[in-house]
Amino acid sequence: MDALISQLQRQFRDYTISLYQQGFLDDQFTELKKLQDDGSPDFVAEVLTLFFEDCVKLISNMARALDKTTGTVDFSQVGASVHQLKGSSSSVGAKRVKALCVSFKEYCEAKNYEGCVRCLQQVDIEYKALKTKLQDMFNLEKQIIQAGGRVPQVDIN
C-alpha cells in the first residue's frame, strides 16, 4: 500500500506544480489551501464549486448582453459581469481566467464588439479547462486518502 501511496502523492505533487507552471493557478490558490484543515477538509473544493457556478451565471449574462438581436449592445452591462468574474477568479487564484477578464474589460471599455465576443469564447473555454484540471487534482487527492495516505502540502516556489 505504501508504494501506491507514494506514487499517488508524487503524481499529485507533479500535477499540482504543473498547474501553477502552466499558469492555471496562482498564489491565491495556495492561500485558499492554507484555509483548509481537518475541520474543513473540502473548503477549497467548495469555493471552487461556487466559482464555477459563478462562471456559468456570469458568462450567460455576458452572452445575453452581447446579443445584438435584442437591440444595441450595452457594454457597461457586459463590463459589470466581467468585473464580477475578474473579482471571483482573483479570489480563487484562477490566473488565466483572471487575465482574460482584464483584456475583456478593456474591450468593453473600448466598446469593441468583436474583441468582446472573442474574449467571451475564450473565457468559456478557459474556465472549463480549469474545471477539468481541478477535478483531476481533486480525484488524485481522493485516491491518496482512499489508499490510506495523506495529501501532501505542495511547495510552490
Add this chain to the structure above:
Amino acid sequence: MALREIASSSSPELHVLAVDDSFVDRKVIERLLKISACKVTTVESGTRALQYLGLDGDNGSSGLKDLKVNLIVTDYSMPGLTGYELLKKIKESSAFREIPVVIMSSENIQPRIEQCMIEGAEDFLLKPVKLADVKRLKELIMRGSEADEGKTKKLSPKRILQNDIDSSPSSSSTSSSSSSHDVSSLDDDIPSSKRIKLESRVND
C-alpha cells in the same frame, strides 16, 4: 443575562460583520475570519448590513444590546449601497461610529483609498484578501480595544508587515508574502500600513 455578557466581553473572540456581493468572496472572507478565531456574520449588501445593525429604519438602538459587532469588513464596489456609502452611514450613527470599518477592493485606486480613510475607515485591504491581511487586521483591532477608550486610534507609523505571525492558534504556514519595509520616515496622511500594502502588490 448580565453574567453571560460579562463572560463574552472578556472573551477574545471578535464578532465581524462581512459585507460583499460576491458569493465566492463571502465564503473566502468568512473562512479567513473563522480560521483567525472570529465569529462571523456575512451579508450580501450594504442595505442588509444596515438592516442587521438596525440602522435601516429609525436610528434604532433597539438592536444594540445583543449584537456587539466588533469590526465591519466591506467590499467597496457593490450594487446599491457602495462600501463607501455604508462606511459613511456607520460613521454618522452615534450607536455604531466607534466600530472599526475596513474597506476591501480589487482596485488599487489612490483617491478612493484616501477618500475612505478620510471618512474614517480603519484600513483598506486590496483583494484578493490573504490570511496575513486578516491576522494583521485582527491584531490591529485587538490592540485598539485594549487601548484607552478615550484616545483616538491612530495607526502607528512603525506598524510594518510583520513576519512574526506566530501568536495565532491556527495551523497556517509561513507568511512568505510580507515585505518588511521600514516606513517610519514617511510622513503622509495615509497610514503606512496601507502604503506598504499598495507597494508590495506587484500584481498584473
